[in-house]
């Protein structure tokens with residue numbers, strides 16, 4: 623599978639998103655649609671962006687009992703997205719049910735990846751609130767391994783974890799990595815970042831890039847810079 627750049631379209635409305643994508647003309651970046659946009663616009667926004675020829679990562683992070691997740695995934699599968707995700711914390715049975723629900727009658731399905739521990743969860747929260755005594759890095763790797771054994775294709779992780787995930791779960795297990803910034807760019811609220819070039823060296827399969835592209839003076843130029851640094 624080839625490396626690619628996924629543009630996080632964290633806009634509050636479909637109109638803003640489509641206006642943003644208009645700027646790319648014939649270039650059709652892989653687009654991430656998150657909860658804000660999906661809940662504001664509903665499933666029709668997926669169809670509208672697909673129609674324009676973009677691949678879509680639908681980032682809804684499902685987490686519920688296996689039967690509910692299976693049925694929800696089967697609905698998402700009908701939207702013809704290219705990638706979607708869930709929380710590994712839902713457990714192996716939930717993840718296996720998700721794979722089943724997502725698989726179409728012809729045996730094909732979108733790429734399914736797992737969120738391990740959210741990057742907003744710090745080690746203190748892990749220990750004191752979630753009551754998980756295992757240190758964060760081992761928790762993340764162990765969740766990644768559960769995802770792999772449940773038949774998922776990869777995990778969302780920091781590019782700093784990509785190498786360790788591949789070591790533990792195999793080179794073909796995908797690492798989809800946010801937290802990417804240009805060397806001369808603003809980090810914003812991201813703490814542990816890598817440049818697209820560093821993420822490539824670290825073995826990331828997909829980088830998810832939001833503000834360095836969406837807030838750039840010239841988003842198309844910023845996107846092309848990501849492609850040059852990460853894909854070429």
Ligand code: C5P
Pocket residue numbers: 630632656740741742778800801802810812830831832833834
């Ligand atoms: O604007 P920025 O490049 O920071 O956007 C990164 C995208 O990746 C956002 O949509 C954010 O919600 C998502 N993300 C993240 N860190 C995670 C998981 C998802 O930044 N651990």
